[in-house]
Amino acid sequence: MxxxxxxxxxxxxxxxxxxxxxxxxxxxxxxxxxxxxxxxxxxxxxxxxxHNGSVVILAVDTSKSKRDPLIVIERQYRHAAQQYLYEVPAGKMEPGEERLAAAKRELLEETGYAARKWKKLVRYFASPGFLGEWMQVFLAEDLVPGTATPEDDESFELQRVPLSELLRLIERGQIQDGKTLVSVLCYARSLGRK
Structure with missing residues (x-):
């Protein structure tokens, strides 16, 4: 080869x-x-x-530290995985909805946060062997707190975790959600961190 x-x-x-x-x-x-x-x-x-596609949001709070920002994480039970997973916010798009509009809606619904700055981070296929969906990850910065309004079938705990801690958890194999791995590692690399 x-x-x-x-x-x-x-x-x-x-x-x-x-x-x-x-x-x-x-x-x-x-x-x-x-x-x-x-x-x-x-x-x-x-x-x-x-399906209609999904958006992923890496919500970053640099107000306390630009070097080790806080990342908004959800801990939720995933029946298909038969366990609780730590994940960045994400959600499905409505028919005809623009991706950025969907990302803003999902972040607000799930976390209560709005963001003043938005940027496309990466686009990827989660499992292209059988799933036609691609996911767009958005970086959301300059967060403004508000009130979350999750859907009836959503139940999770919100946490803000330092980037350094997430990278340690990834290294130990304790973060197992694909969109979270892709999002956090791409963001860390963009900051020059490994």
Missing amino acids: PVVRNLRIRPGKPGKVLSSELRYEGPLFRIFSEEVEEPTGKRNRRDIIR
């Missing part, structure tokens, strides 16, 4: 969908069974989960 230095990212053309059958439709997502001809010419059947 060759070693590639200076990797050039080259977008390719997408595969061709030969047939698509809706197998399940629920309030959060839809599942399709599709026969596709991939760009290589190979034909495969793929089961794909599709």
Whole structure:
């Protein structure tokens, strides 16, 4: 296997969908069974989960320390994982909603915070083998406290954790939520931290 230095990212053309059958439709997502001809010419059947998309918010409070800012974290039970996870705020987009508007809405609903400064941090696919969703992470800064109004099915504890502590927890394998790992590590790298 060759070693590639200076990797050039080259977008390719997408595969061709030969047939698509809706197998399940629920309030959060839809599942399709599709026969596709991939760009290589190979034909495969793929089961794909599709939904409106999600936004992720890394809410950062630098009011006490710019060097070791506080990150807003939610501790919540996730039935699919069968455990409590520590996560950055996130949520689904409504049909036709712009991503930044969704991020602002989710941050306010879940945490009560609004932010004066917003910036796109990173975009990624959580599990592209079967999930068609990509997630946009926004950096929210200059936080203004308010009142949270979580949805009826949401139940979590809010905490503000120093970045240094989150990095220690990540290093020990104690943060297991993908969006939190991606968000915190990208942010730390942008600050020159490892």
